[in-house]
Amino acid sequence: MQDRPTAYVTGNIKGDIAFFAGLVAGLAFLEWLMSIGMRWYFGQMSRLVERDLRQRYVRHLLKLPLAFFQRQQVGDLVARATNDVESLQRFFYFGLRMGCTGLLTFVLSLSLMCTIDWQLALLALLPMPFMVLVTRWVGSKVRRGFRRVQEQFGAISTQIQENLTGMRVVKAFALADDEIERFAATNQTYVDENRRLVKMRSLFFPFTSLLNGVSMVVILWLGGLRVIEGIFSLGDFVAFNAYLTRLGMPMMMLGWIVDEYQRCRASLGRLEEILAEQPQAGLALGEGKKEDAPIRGEIEFRHAHFAYADQQVLKDINIRVPAGSTLAVVGRVGSGKTTIARLIPSLIQAAEGQVLIDGMPIEEISLKQLRDAIGYVPQDSFLFSDSLRENIALGRGAEAADRAAEIARLTPDLEDFPQALETIIGERGVTLSGGQKQRTALARAIVRNPQILVLDDALASVDTHTEEEILKGLRRVMAACTTILIAHRISTVQHADHIVVLNQGRIAEEGTHEQLVQQDGIYADMHRRQNLSKELGAL
């Protein structure tokens, strides 16, 4: 016990007090300046890492084979680039920074405490191991609970999306009450899952502050006794107390950092899962083996088989399409027509047999070169929320878009659009009709001057009159390339050089229009029916 404090620095006590108080303030000012730098650099680093990681993820996605995207939900893939990358950023900014400063504070405070009384210091830290154990235990429970909550949240979103997209059915069949009831149940399950999570998560801070409190008790008690016994000065006691206050923060933070770290690890796992997917060889990188001669456009299927899961879609397909000619494929829905179309740009690969382009197995051609040579119009045309011109050009010479729009008979419709080809499509722009979408997709294929043109039922949403005009315009394009024409209307396909009729994945008939009509098989039957309905005037 010191009743008469002695002056150290200035020679009088008041001066000393002012000196030390000033020192505290001065150090605090320095700390402020340095903290600014620290936070700024950690912040910058975490944000840059976030940006880079996101960029790498997206670039990787762009190289993955299409089969990958058929397995995945779009929303989930987006969530990985947003939520998961953000949770990494958070860890780098908060977790890592707190971890570093916490560790330093811990080591410094502890060693300063040890210089005063190492036994008491160790005793004060007694709750530490418990803290680690408890936070890990609670942490793992919370993580699991969190995952369940996320899953249930997914169920909620799915249900809402279903309901909204099917709103016409919901209304027409007066399902509102059933739907509300169903939603209320899912909603309640979500709350229940949350309750389970809250039960564990609410333990976190009370527990850490409890253990922190235990340290305080140890100091107050043993430290207090030491002061009473005269081993400790009151100053030592105060210093111990102050250090412990500083230690408290990193100790309390520890649990939280562990939590953040685990969340970050889970997110990293989800990102790595995608990054580990094998990119499709040769995609957009020109990795193919041969890239010498330009593609002429001869296509050949040699005993090609294809199956989705356990369902045989194509069986033993043999077709040769000479460069520059037109092949039409007709057949019932589900007979395998689209599968044939998709094999050509290698969107899918034959399970058995071969697809050859210019006599070369398709796998040996660089994917980039192959696809560059193909103009493909799928059944469902996907348009980006960009200008019409950009949607047609897709990064190629935008000037050619005008001509392509003309051939695809899109030009007459342009009058209705506020800025013609410059009109932005999508949420804030105009919405296109099914026929307009198909014609845009057609123009997109034409603009590339392809060696191979694949039209997969590309004119289904266009009325017969417009179809005729489009075909008239297309004739010049088709003359310059190999065309695969898939359609339902006989009128569309009758002028093709060669027509293949598919039935249950096999080629049932083939020949020219006249030959097939004479054969009196499936094609002739289709022809007859369509003629009949034409004559009778089905509207």
Place this chain on the structure above:
Amino acid sequence: MEDEELGTKGFDLQLTIRLLGYLRPYWGWVGLTFALIFLASAMQQASPYLTKVAVDDYIMPGNPAGLGGIILLFIALLVLQFGLGYAQSWATSMVGQWAMRDVRLALFSHLQRLPLHFFDRTPVGRLMARNTNDVDALNELFTNGVVSMCGELFTVITILAYIFYMNVELGVITAATLPLAFLATLWLQSRTFESFRAARVRFGHFSASLQETISGMEVVQLFGCEERRAGLFEEANDAYLDMRLHSTLYHSIYFPFIEFCAALLTALVLWYGSGQVLKQEIEWGVLVAMLQYVPRFFWPIRNIAERFGTFQVAMASSERIFELLDSKTEPAGGGWRSERVRGEIEFRNVFFAYHEEDWVLQDVSFRAAPGQAIALVGTTGAGKSTIINLIGRFYEIQRGAILVDNVDIREWDVEELRRHIGVVQQDVFLFAGDVEHNISLGKAEISREQVERAAQGVNAASFIHNLKDGYAHAVAERGASFSSGQRQLLAFARALASEPDILVLDEATANIDTETEMLIQEALTELMHNRTSIVIAHRLSTIRNADKILVLHHGQVREQGRHEELLKLGGIYYRLHQLQ
């Protein structure tokens, strides 16, 4: 997406009051939560004071036994703190969860009552965001917002109270630093307000861009525009980074500054307090307790500052949620109900326009006797689908009247009316779930047997049997694995299973192969048998079998009669016929 994330204001009292309305059912819990917060806070801040008592009353005078007593008290306090802290955290979180559940359900229920034209112009994604992200953001208002903010404020007050109780001068000094922290907080708020909002908007941009790229991956890869899409994404990503760095800079200055404030106060306390201790004006223990209080004093302030951003987001979210909740629902109709409907339909001088006076239907009148089949014929845009939509009162007519069984449909209870009408649309919407669910639509009153009978009736049974799991076959991705013919048949089965008295049908045109076509024609006969049917007809067989054909042209009924009569007339019908 553009301005989606932008709120118009920072804090809106009216909005807040309305939001708090959602807490009303749980007022007991809310009261308890507040009580717990106050208690927990008072307990939490008692420990430094106990330290002071220990120092002044037992350590300085040298009383080990008394110190033991205080220690026991301290331990009891810790246990209490733990219990209160847990209960408070639990109650706060759950009140928020319950309130969010209610908002979510209210939104969902409200959406069910909105008129179709609302959905015609609102993208699904936007409504999804209301019901998920926006509701979640509300949590920031309910639990982290109102409740926690009060808690933080109360902590500041409690600490000040303890300090004032110990020594008034020290209390004044402590309180004097508040404006400094307050001003700093305001400064941060004003600096980061804009960039925070902008960051949200840009976040929206790049996720939208990414979503689009992934959805259109086939086109991206086929047409080799990977580089371009990556470039677009990176542009948005970089813009987001810029905004984030901007607010990071200000945060980097602010948060350490609050720590600096704490250290500054410590220095003041040391300087003033030590002098007083020497003059024996205050006791040693007060100084010890003060050193513990000072860092605690600034925590709540920085906590509040940290929440500003999320608070802002939540405000914007609640604004959008209420906007949606306030949108006008479709009329519930009069109270007319009827067990059995004969199926008489009459249009009396009906005028209808989607926009103002841009008439889609003009003076349309026709009558369908019970059990009759009416075929609607005309070019695209003639108004055929509109007629179909009007029967179920999906849109409101401007003039004239539509009567079902001689009762104006506006006098019908809307749900009841629709229950009697079976609708088959051109593009069939299939729900996730199995085939059975897609036929029964989850209605409890439709048994499995009825589902099978309906499928049988419309020729859908055979293809369903060929599916791997039959009726339990899961419909994946909106039924992409089904052909359009199969989808048609499923829609027929769905309509038949609900045993409607009136059938409204929009015949599909494209993509039906001949064999399925035969099945469909047979199914149609079965479906239309014995019930009034209004059909947008494309099939000759349907048209020929119709009791009456209505020829629509520019929104008017120009001709009506049977096939042969109309052909003989040599008018529009005849010309439509020739055109093909």
